[in-house]
Amino acid sequence: MIILSILAMTCLVFLSRYLFLEPRLPLRLSPGVQKLLSYSSPAVLTAIWAPIVFTHDSQLNTSVSNPYLWAAVLAGIIAWKTNNVLLTTVVSMAVFLVLNLVVWG
Structure with missing residues (x-):
């Protein structure tokens, strides 16, 4: 169960980073969301x-x-x-x- 949790968290972190860092994907954040994330x-x-x-x-x-x-x-x-x-x-x-x-x- 622990290994499954670690693998699930690894996939979640990788996918969340990949979606925002891959330049070929059409996902773009609005300026308001970018400003909001600058406070994180x-x-x-x-x-x-x-x-x-x-x-x-x-x-x-x-x-x-x-x-x-x-x-x-x-x-x-x-x-x-x-x-x-x-x-x-x-x-x-x-x-x-x-x-x-x-x-x-």
């Missing part, structure tokens, strides 16, 4: 990072001793000012490591 990536990423940053042991954690919060704020500022993904990632990870191990470790 930020929404999914927010759903991933927000619980990591703001919760600890199933409790809301917005204290000043939260290294996740400090690193996330710094990453947001660096990304906004520089538009450099690599710099944002490396600096925010380094700040998180220093805060987690040295300051509040």
Whole structure:
């Protein structure tokens, strides 16, 4: 049963990607739908990072001793000012490591 589920999910993902990426198929999305889909990536990423940053042991954690919060704020500022993904990632990870191990470790 598990193998069947995995194969069914594989087929579903492949077909959904193939329908939109194959240039010879006549399927085109309207500009309204394209604009609506442009919000899906930020929404999914927010759903991933927000619980990591703001919760600890199933409790809301917005204290000043939260290294996740400090690193996330710094990453947001660096990304906004520089538009450099690599710099944002490396600096925010380094700040998180220093805060987690040295300051509040």
